[in-house]
Amino acid sequence: MTEAVRTTAQTPAQARAVFRAGAGTPTDGWCTGYTQANLISLPADWAYDVLLFCQRNPKACPVLEVTDPGSWTTALAPDADLRTDLPRYRVWRNGELADEPTDVRDVWRDDLVTFLIGCSFTFEGALADAGVPMRHIDQGRNVAMFRTDRPCRPAGRMHGPLVVSMRQIPAGLVDTATRISALMPAVHGGPVHVGDPAELGIKDLSRPDFGDPVESQAGDVPVFWACGVTPQAALMASRPPFAITHAPGYMLITDARDVNYRIV
């Protein structure tokens, strides 16, 4: 079903309508060319700490948009309802995962400030255009994401480890992937590490902390990018009383174009 639905949902508005109706599938590979975003909503009294955490960890948390308190709309997708239009959410209470619904209207609060954060899916289209294979998409899987042993720079009450997404890339294309993603700093920019998972404290590439395991092919090298799930890991560590996020891999599809985040 997913493939058929994805093929017919050609515009972001159509995709959001599919998700609003309740379908909960990962969004990687949907609406090629349109920017996807991580979502994190917290009470307004946490907003400064979160925004400063993002400023201090810009590769992991490139902020695309911040709403005013209580607002569930965004200039990045003017007709979207941020409470219904993502395919799956996570609801957090005191840093613990409390629920994974497809709609958060019933738990929405008037004091929530929502951060939309750049997503590495944005540069995948540019990489694919340059001939870089996307193994996880070819295998019909969510991208693999890992908690690292590198702490983010803390900000007020917000602290936690860097989370990375990993892509297996043919060795001869690593330089291309590095250069192209570096030109898109608003969506994580260039890799944080190439080659050795142990350098990031990752023990087993076949057991990601978020998303799915992805099979490599001969000659592939694992390449690691800072990931927009980093704020979720910070929620688990920092334990705000309440928060809503997207489920990893189940993103907001915006009306913005990926090319707009490429700087040259």
Next chain:
Amino acid sequence: MTEAVRTTAQTPAQARAVFRAGAGTPTDGWCTGYTQANLISLPADWAYDVLLFCQRNPKACPVLEVTDPGSWTTALAPDADLRTDLPRYRVWRNGELADEPTDVRDVWRDDLVTFLIGCSFTFEGALADAGVPMRHIDQGRNVAMFRTDRPCRPAGRMHGPLVVSMRQIPAGLVDTATRISALMPAVHGGPVHVGDPAELGIKDLSRPDFGDPVESQAGDVPVFWACGVTPQAALMASRPPFAITHAPGYMLITDARDVNYRIV
């Protein structure tokens, strides 16, 4: 004197020592290769509005660093004292310029949060390396800065017009200057406009709102970059009860290297 002092102050620490001792000269052309920064300090209860204003206006206000409340130190220049080491400051009360001292220790407050914001001086070295003449430096003048008729995106109580810096650039080098500065998004990135001052609501290039007028040469085209003085214009419009900024052109010279802000 200035030229002699500038020549002997080869490191950022030496330059800051000169300014700490009381010399108040513009910093453009000092310590080539080291990153200079705009400074704005406000009471902590304004910090979220300022940080969000910067996030919403990233070309004008690329945040390099935010201090914790009351701190006068920065990781960008670990031995610097932010209250003494800029050559000239501005003190603002209710949006009105109250003083232009070379030291702000006597008016410092424990609730001040300091924002260090990228400066276009950072890409001037890269432009010069590429053969782009810097007319204002050749003429021994501060760069010319103008208030535009383009409003910034407001954030809470913070609002105001975009301020731009202008450089007269030979027509055949405009593309080079555009491309190179675009590769440095943390220090304003590419130009916001090339060619017609009237498009930005600027009536007379010989009468800048900040800095000095700069003479063009035959074949020059005016090129406009978003400027880190934008937050000062927002202070004037938004009238926080108290603020400290650098004086336009009299920047913090950090220990960071310009090349670190070039993304490829």
